[in-house]
Amino acid sequence: MPEQLPGHRPTLEAVAERAGVSRATASRVVNGGDGVRAHLVEKVREAVQELGYVPNPAARTLVTRRTGAVAVIIAEPEIRIFSDPFFSRQIRGISKELTAHDTQLVLLLVEDRGDYDRIERYLAGGHVDGALAFSLHTDDPLPAITRRVGMPTVYGGRPGWAPVSGGHGGVAYVDADNRGGAREAVRHLLDQGRRRIAHIAGPLDQTSAVDRLDGYRDVLLDADPALIAEGDFTAAGGAEAMAGLLERCPDLDAVFAANDLMATGALRVLRERGLAVPGDVALVGFDDAELVAESADPPLTTVRQDIEGMARLMAQLLLRTLDKAQGDRAVPASVVTPTALVRRAST
Amino acid sequence: MPEQLPGHRPTLEAVAERAGVSRATASRVVNGGDGVRAHLVEKVREAVQELGYVPNPAARTLVTRRTGAVAVIIAEPEIRIFSDPFFSRQIRGISKELTAHDTQLVLLLVEDRGDYDRIERYLAGGHVDGALAFSLHTDDPLPAITRRVGMPTVYGGRPGWAPVSGGHGGVAYVDADNRGGAREAVRHLLDQGRRRIAHIAGPLDQTSAVDRLDGYRDVLLDADPALIAEGDFTAAGGAEAMAGLLERCPDLDAVFAANDLMATGALRVLRERGLAVPGDVALVGFDDAELVAESADPPLTTVRQDIEGMARLMAQLLLRTLDKAQGDRAVPASVVTPTALVRRAST
DNA sequence: TTGTATGCGTTATCAG
DNA sequence: CTGATAACGCATACAA
Numbered sequence: 001m002p003e004q005l006p007g008h009r010p011t012l013e014a015v016a017e018r019a020g021v022s023r024a025t026a027s028r029v030v031n032g033g034d035g036v037r038a039h040l041v042e043k044v045r046e047a048v049q050e051l052g053y054v055p056n057p058a059a060r061t062l063v064t065r066r067t068g069a070v071a072v073i074i075a076e077p078e079i080r081i082f083s084d085p086f087f088s089r090q091i092r093g094i095s096k097e098l099t100a101h102d103t104q105l106v107l108l109l110v111e112d113r114g115d116y117d118r119i120e121r122y123l124a125g126g127h128v129d130g131a132l133a134f135s136l137h138t139d140d141p142l143p144a145i146t147r148r149v150g151m152p153t154v155y156g157g158r159p160g161w162a163p164v165s166g167g168h169g170g171v172a173y174v175d176a177d178n179r180g181g182a183r184e185a186v187r188h189l190l191d192q193g194r195r196r197i198a199h200i201a202g203p204l205d206q207t208s209a210v211d212r213l214d215g216y217r218d219v220l221l222d223a224d225p226a227l228i229a230e231g232d233f234t235a236a237g238g239a240e241a242m243a244g245l246l247e248r249c250p251d252l253d254a255v256f257a258a259n260d261l262m263a264t265g266a267l268r269v270l271r272e273r274g275l276a277v278p279g280d281v282a283l284v285g286f287d288d289a290e291l292v293a294e295s296a297d298p299p300l301t302t303v304r305q306d307i308e309g310m311a312r313l314m315a316q317l318l319l320r321t322l323d324k325a326q327g328d329r330a331v332p333a334s335v336v337t338p339t340a341l342v343r344r345a346s347t
Numbered sequence: 348m349p350e351q352l353p354g355h356r357p358t359l360e361a362v363a364e365r366a367g368v369s370r371a372t373a374s375r376v377v378n379g380g381d382g383v384r385a386h387l388v389e390k391v392r393e394a395v396q397e398l399g400y401v402p403n404p405a406a407r408t409l410v411t412r413r414t415g416a417v418a419v420i421i422a423e424p425e426i427r428i429f430s431d432p433f434f435s436r437q438i439r440g441i442s443k444e445l446t447a448h449d450t451q452l453v454l455l456l457v458e459d460r461g462d463y464d465r466i467e468r469y470l471a472g473g474h475v476d477g478a479l480a481f482s483l484h485t486d487d488p489l490p491a492i493t494r495r496v497g498m499p500t501v502y503g504g505r506p507g508w509a510p511v512s513g514g515h516g517g518v519a520y521v522d523a524d525n526r527g528g529a530r531e532a533v534r535h536l537l538d539q540g541r542r543r544i545a546h547i548a549g550p551l552d553q554t555s556a557v558d559r560l561d562g563y564r565d566v567l568l569d570a571d572p573a574l575i576a577e578g579d580f581t582a583a584g585g586a587e588a589m590a591g592l593l594e595r596c597p598d599l600d601a602v603f604a605a606n607d608l609m610a611t612g613a614l615r616v617l618r619e620r621g622l623a624v625p626g627d628v629a630l631v632g633f634d635d636a637e638l639v640a641e642s643a644d645p646p647l648t649t650v651r652q653d654i655e656g657m658a659r660l661m662a663q664l665l666l667r668t669l670d671k672a673q674g675d676r677a678v679p680a681s682v683v684t685p686t687a688l689v690r691r692a693s694t
Numbered sequence: 695t696t697g698t699a700t701g702c703g704t705t706a707t708c709a710g
Numbered sequence: 711c712t713g714a715t716a717a718c719g720c721a722t723a724c725a726a
Binding site for chain 2: 702703704705706
C-alpha cells in the first residue's frame with residue numbers, strides 16, 4: 001500500500017480526476033461497480049490503488065444514514081458474576097459474524113446505573129445501526145431505552161419480562177434451552193439411581209436461573225422444598241448453599257447446580273465433609289465453563305451450551321433485520337438453542 | 348426524554364429555529380456555550396430538551412476530523428492462550444478510562460493473518476482517532492500498519508522488536524515489570540531455603556516470557572540449563588514441561604512457572620507423582636489470574652500484575668497524546684508498572 | 695452507461 | 711457576541 005501523503009487524505013474527487021471520470025462514476029466503482037463499463041472500472045480501481053484511497057466513513061454515513069457499526073452492551077455485574085469466559089466467548093462469536101458482514105463492533109460496558117443516560121444518548125445519536133445486549137435483569141432500563149430511540153436490538157438470554165415462547169412482546173432474543181437442559185441433567189441423575197436430588201439455584205431475578213429451576217421441578221414434581229437452595233452463581237455462593245443443604249438434608253445423594261462455578265463450591269464443601277463424589281453424592285453443573293468444569297476434581301458432568309454459537313446467532317439475527325428494515329422497524333424472531341449433557345467423572 | 352419523532356431526527360437547524368437564534372449560535376451552545384449570552388444559552392438548551400436533539404456524530408466528524416473513538420486490537424491467539432480473564436480485565440480497564448473521556452471503544456479482533464488487511468483499511472479509513480494493541484509477537488505486522496497509516500498507538504506489553512532509539516519511530520507501550528517480578532519470585536524461593544529451583548518459561552517469542560526468564564537468570568546466575576523448560580502458557584504445556592523437568596532433575600525442590608495456568612499444570616503432575624506442594628516442591632506462578640491462582644489446590648503463591656490498571660494507563664497515554672497531537676504525530680512515552688508477590692500456600 | 699447537481703448536519707471563518 | 715456562508719466527502723436522483 002502507498003504511503004499516506006501528509007496533509008489531506010485522497011478524496012473521491014482526486015480518484016475521479018486521476019481516472020478521468022466523474023465523481024459519480026468513481027463512487028459507483030468503489031461501491032461495487034455495477035453498471036459501469038469494464039475499462040472504466042479498471043481505470044478507477046487503478047487510481048484507487050495508486051492514491052491509496054479509502055472512503056471517508058463519516059461522509060458516507062452522513063448521506064446513507066448507515067454507520068456499519070453495531071453496539072454490544074454488557075452490564076458490568078454480569079461480566080463479573082458470570083465470570084469472564086462467557087464474556088470472551090460471546091464477544092468472539094459476535095466479532096466473527098460482524099466482521100464477515102463488514103460491520104464494526106462498538107463495545108458499551110455498563111458500570112453503574114448512571115451509565116444508562118450515556119448509553120441512551122449514544123444510541124439516540126445514531127452512532128450505530130443496531131444493538132446486542134446481554135442477560136438483562138427484570139428491572140433493567142435498557143429495553144425501555146432501545147424502544148424509545150427505536151434501535152433494533154437482539155438480546156442474549158431471555159429478558160425477564162419476555163414470554164418464554166419467542167415472537168411476542170416485540171423482543172428478539174437468543175437463549176439456550178435452560179429448562180430442557182436442566183431436565184436432562186436431573187433425569188441423568190435419576191438414571192444413575194439417585195433419589196434425593198438437591199438443586200442449587202442461581203439468583204432468581206435472572207431468567208436462566210428460573211428456567212433451570214423450572215426444569216428441575218419438571219422432572220421432580222414433588223421435590224422436597226428443603227432440597228432447593230438459592231445461590232448467586234459464584235463458587236462461594238455454591239459452597240454456602242451446599243452447606244445449608246447438607247444441614248437440612250444429610251441424606252441427599254445428588255446435587256444439580258445451576259452453573260459450574262457453584263458446583264465447584266459445592267464440591268469443596270462435600271470434600272471437606274468427607275463425602276465422596278460421585279460415590280456418596282453425584283454432582284452435575286451447567287455451562288461447561290472453560291477452565292472450570294473440566295479441570296475440577298473430579299471433572300464435572302455438566303450441561304453444555306454453545307455460547308459462541310448463540311452469540312453468532314444474535315449477530316446474524318440483528319444483521320438480517322438491519323438489512324431489510326432500512327427504516328421500518330422490523331422485529332427479528334427469537335431463537336432457543338439446544339443444550340447437551342456432557343458426562344464426566346462427577347456422576 | 349422526548350419520544351423520537353418518526354422520520355427525521357431533529358437537526359441543529361431545528362433547534363436554532365425553535366430557540367430563535369442562528370445555527371452557529373446553537374452549535375456554540377451545544378459545544379459548551381462559551382461566549383454566548385446567558386439568556387440565549389438558556390433558550391437553546393430548552394429547545395434541545397424539547398426537541399430531544401442529539402448531535403449527528405457523522406456530520407460532526409466530517410468537519411472536525413475527530414471521531415471520538417479508539418480501536419482496541421486484540422489478536423485471537425492471544426485471547427485464547429492467555430485465556431480469558433486477561434481479556435476481560437483489560438477491556439474493563441480501557442472501557443472505564445475511555446468512557447470517562449467520552450470516547451468510544453471499537454473492538455477489533457484478529458482471527459487470522461488475512462485480517463490485517465481489513466484492519467489496515469479500517470485504520471486508514473479514519474474510523475478512529477487512535478489505537479490500543481496487545482501483546483504483539485516479534486513478527487507482528489501491526490506496528491508497520493499503524494506507522495504507515497500514521498495512527499497513534501499504544502501497545503500493551505513490550506513489543507518484541509528492538510526499540511528504536513530516538514523520538515522518531517519510537518513506540519509507546521505499557522508493561523508490567525516482568526523481569527523484576529520474576530526476580531522477586533525466585534528470591535522468595537531462595538529465602539524459603541530452596542536450592543534447586545526450576546523454571547517453566549512461556550513461549551519465548553513473547554517478551555513477557557523472555558523477560559521473566561531473564562529475571563530468573565538474574566538471580567540464579569549459574570542456573571543449570573536442565574532446570575529450564577519452555578512451555579506455552581497453557582496448563583497442558585505446563586504439565587508437559589513439569590514432567591520433563593522431573594525426568595531431568597528429580598532433585599528439584601522448587602518451580603517458578605511463568606504464568607499461573609502453567610503452574611496448575613505443573614501442580615497436577617506433581618500430585619500425580621506423589622510429590623507434596625510445598626513440602627517436597629515449592630511452586631510460584633505469575634499473573635495472579637482470577638479463578639486460577641486462588642482456587643488452585645493448594646492456592647498459588649504468585650506474582651500479581653495489575654492488569655486493569657495497566658489497561659487504564661494505556662488508554663490515558665493514548666488520550667493524552669490525541670489531545671495535544673491534533674495533527675502532529677506525537678509519541679507518548681512508555682511506562683513499566685510494578686508487580687507484587689502474593690504469598691499463598693504453594694510456598 | 696455516464697455526468698451534473700444537490701443535500702446530508704456540523705463546525706469554522708469571517709463579517710458585522 | 712452573533713449571524714451568514716463556506717467547506718467537510720460522499721451517494722444519488724435526475725438528466726443527458
